[in-house]
Amino acid sequence: MTDVNRDITLEIGDQEFTFQMTPQVVTKYFNATTQANKVAPANNLLMGTVKQEERATLKPLLANPVTVMELAGALLEEYSPDIDIIVKKSSATLKA
Template sequence: MNEQNAEITLEVGEQEFTFTLTPADVTKYFNALTQTNKVAPGNNLLMTTVKQEERATLKPLLANPVMVMQLAGALLEEYGPKVEVIVKKRSATLSA
């Protein structure tokens, strides 16, 4: 796997689920998010990236939309690069 692809294991209760994320998976998730549609893209991300043999065990857990959002959030947080971002204050004066 290259550094943009990641295999991430989440432990939910006593069960473990392994997901393989690629930049295309994450892009598809973000592009599907709308103001009124957040749970379905999260569900799709989880179901399409989990190991195939773990899908049947994961699916019942995703009946709860809060669980979907928590798992998708944990997955994305772990996938994201660890960078420090500092926002500098803007100058109060305008340049001509």
């Protein structure tokens, strides 16, 4: 299993941005996300985890909400551990 505190670098165009991911920031993101509120938590995740010296360069890229969601999705996908999950079908038993 990978380390839960990770630096993840995303390349956007010809620029690189490094995000410092921890279980706490991911939990905060998921807890803030609701059916009616997705973009603001994603924006906060990106701006709150990118290296301080890269924030000013990242901010203009987040003007489009679709870009915000794509970047947050890529970041979370990379942070996610690789685990094998198999969903077993339950057998229905009929009582006579």
